[in-house]
Amino acid sequence: xxxxxxxAAGSGLHAASDLGPSFWAAQGSNLLFAALAxxxxxxxxxxxxxxxxxxKGSARDKVQLVVLVTPVLALLAVGLIYPAVDTxxxxxxxxxxxPDPDTGVFTTSMQFxxxxxxxxxFSDPSTLRTILNTFVWxxxxxxxxTGFGLAYAVFIDRAKGEKALKSLVFMPMAIxxxxxxxxxxxxxxxxxxxxxxxxxLNALRALVGLDPYNFLVDDPWNTLWLIxxxxxxxxxxxxxxxSAAIKGVPVEMNEAASLDGASAxxxxxxxxxxxxxxxxxxxLTTITIMALKVYDIVRTVTQGRDNTDIVANRMYVLSFVxxxxxxxxxxxxxxxxxxxxxxxxxxxxxNKVKETH
Amino acid sequence: xxxxMPPQHPVEDDKPTKGKSLTKAAKAKENLxxxxxxAAAIIIAMVWTIPTVAxxxxxxxxxxxxxxxxxxxVLADGGLTFENFNQVLFESFGDNSTAPPLLEYVFNSIVVTxxxxxxxxxxxxxxxxxxxxxxxxxxxxxxxxxxxxxxxPLQLALIPLLRILGPENLGLAGEFPGVWIAHTIxxxxxxxxxxxxxxxxxxxxxxxxARVDGASHTQMFFRIIIPLSLPAVASLAIFQFLxxxxxxxxxxxxxxxxxYPLTYPISNLAGDYGQYAYLVPPAAFISMIIPLIVxxxxxxxxxxxxxxxxxxx
Numbered sequence: 001x002x003x004x005x006x007x008a009a010g011s012g013l014h015a016a017s018d019l020g021p022s023f024w025a026a027q028g029s030n031l032l033f034a035a036l037a038x039x040x041x042x043x044x045x046x047x048x049x050x051x052x053x054x055x056k057g058s059a060r061d062k063v064q065l066v067v068l069v070t071p072v073l074a075l076l077a078v079g080l081i082y083p084a085v086d087t088x089x090x091x092x093x094x095x096x097x098x099p100d101p102d103t104g105v106f107t108t109s110m111q112f113x114x115x116x117x118x119x120x121x122f123s124d125p126s127t128l129r130t131i132l133n134t135f136v137w138x139x140x141x142x143x144x145x146t147g148f149g150l151a152y153a154v155f156i157d158r159a160k161g162e163k164a165l166k167s168l169v170f171m172p173m174a175i176x177x178x179x180x181x182x183x184x185x186x187x188x189x190x191x192x193x194x195x196x197x198x199x200x201l202n203a204l205r206a207l208v209g210l211d212p213y214n215f216l217v218d219d220p221w222n223t224l225w226l227i228x229x230x231x232x233x234x235x236x237x238x239x240x241x242x243s244a245a246i247k248g249v250p251v252e253m254n255e256a257a258s259l260d261g262a263s264a265x266x267x268x269x270x271x272x273x274x275x276x277x278x279x280x281x282x283x284l285t286t287i288t289i290m291a292l293k294v295y296d297i298v299r300t301v302t303q304g305r306d307n308t309d310i311v312a313n314r315m316y317v318l319s320f321v322x323x324x325x326x327x328x329x330x331x332x333x334x335x336x337x338x339x340x341x342x343x344x345x346x347x348x349x350x351n352k353v354k355e356t357h
Numbered sequence: 358x359x360x361x362m363p364p365q366h367p368v369e370d371d372k373p374t375k376g377k378s379l380t381k382a383a384k385a386k387e388n389l390x391x392x393x394x395x396a397a398a399i400i401i402a403m404v405w406t407i408p409t410v411a412x413x414x415x416x417x418x419x420x421x422x423x424x425x426x427x428x429x430x431v432l433a434d435g436g437l438t439f440e441n442f443n444q445v446l447f448e449s450f451g452d453n454s455t456a457p458p459l460l461e462y463v464f465n466s467i468v469v470t471x472x473x474x475x476x477x478x479x480x481x482x483x484x485x486x487x488x489x490x491x492x493x494x495x496x497x498x499x500x501x502x503x504x505x506x507x508x509x510p511l512q513l514a515l516i517p518l519l520r521i522l523g524p525e526n527l528g529l530a531g532e533f534p535g536v537w538i539a540h541t542i543x544x545x546x547x548x549x550x551x552x553x554x555x556x557x558x559x560x561x562x563x564x565x566x567a568r569v570d571g572a573s574h575t576q577m578f579f580r581i582i583i584p585l586s587l588p589a590v591a592s593l594a595i596f597q598f599l600x601x602x603x604x605x606x607x608x609x610x611x612x613x614x615x616x617y618p619l620t621y622p623i624s625n626l627a628g629d630y631g632q633y634a635y636l637v638p639p640a641a642f643i644s645m646i647i648p649l650i651v652x653x654x655x656x657x658x659x660x661x662x663x664x665x666x667x668x669x670x
Contacts, residue, residue: 031464
């Protein structure tokens, strides 16, 4: 084992020698900066609230209300609502950067072009494919995550060591999408044209005598392999929420049905599922929205190659890499249009919850 | 983004009471006697665990054998080494040998994350109190609006917000404050909604008693709201911590080489199958250590936050 010997000789912690004082000075000042920012923030908020408390008379309540809600409303208006409107407007325009005919100076101008960006998005084959892929993500991720999560929640319900078993499936929720992409893209799906298969799944295939399979290149199945990464992350979420709901189903109902001779399968479909239906809907919609916006996986694993691109990633590339902001804006609006039904549904159920209170 | 949970109140860890334990034991037996269910549960548990273990094992393969040997081969001949962690953390991480070490990004992640947790939690709690307990004109409309904003894709706000924070305006893009502000803004809808859910369930008598004693909103906020909502604040803080630590999009758009957190260089190198590809698994594993510690030690609060009816994206 020559390599091991070399490695062993070169190992041992040598942190301080490689990272000079300038490194530690820079990191230290960054940390200090963050700490000061937090302190300054808390001090300012505290002082303003204290100041509002010194006011005498009837104005006090009003001023304090303003102090409480203004930061959030202002930040959301400037940072979310205005930008959303602005992006929507941008999507109907074209940005040109051409020399001025008189002066020859390059100037950027915006021109209203109506629906042209959208027409392009839905007619350009690769962009259209991107939109279709996003649809597939939006359908499969919630269904698969909820399905696995529900199955697992039911299987381990009241089993010995339930908590630990839950933690195992829940754990990926703490892992970043980038980390999960590395786990699956670089290790599980790894494919070698020659030699030993180092990828876990291809090694398994070799074990049972199958030829190696290039997961990430095989269009259209590669999209499914990417989707599984997000399902792996999201199943824990579905499982935890559904498990809590299952425990909310009265035990008496199950016992009564059991006495009447209903099998476990029948009880699952006739009692458990109807009792937790509203929770299932919540889980499905939550994961749907999440699935639409995720760009980390595609960016990390395939960068959109081999027809795996999705709208969230293409939007990023168009806007921040290729400088085609208007088209990127149109894709962002398309994402938003996908979630509008969910927004409406959510606001309705929020109002229902408020009424029942 | 989040959704309203149906009005059920699942307490996070339902501790079995003594009286019920008998039926529970019977139940457990019944579930486990179905061999198919048990087999399926075991398979799911394995599929959800093994990949992370495989990542760790792959991190230990020496660089010169990464391309050709699988970790079990290297394990069998005793060649696994921790040297990669050393190299990634302290020497350099990237597609060339002069790239900065990963430790720099670890610090960036910390500097990005901590303020991005504190700011939206504090501001969100203030607004949540106002929306829950101070009647004012437009309160309901504004709250529903904030609730709906949770679902708006970040992508819709990126370009204009970058312009606002950019060099022509605030000049904060590419620096830590710019990243903090972006994270804070994107976290506010969830923060207000989740904390409102909690704050509005504080018993009315508690607040009214203080009000009768002449306490102002500010005094009530400091004396009643903050102490009583600490569990909800803990849940939200953990949630936001994991979210920001694991984020790639906001950091990529609003950050720069000075501020990029761990996810950024790892994402870049993951798609690069060149001679430095062997550095990716150890780096990815390092990036998971802190969130996994936070997650396992504070899982109870995290689950409580989830069950309060929210997740976001």
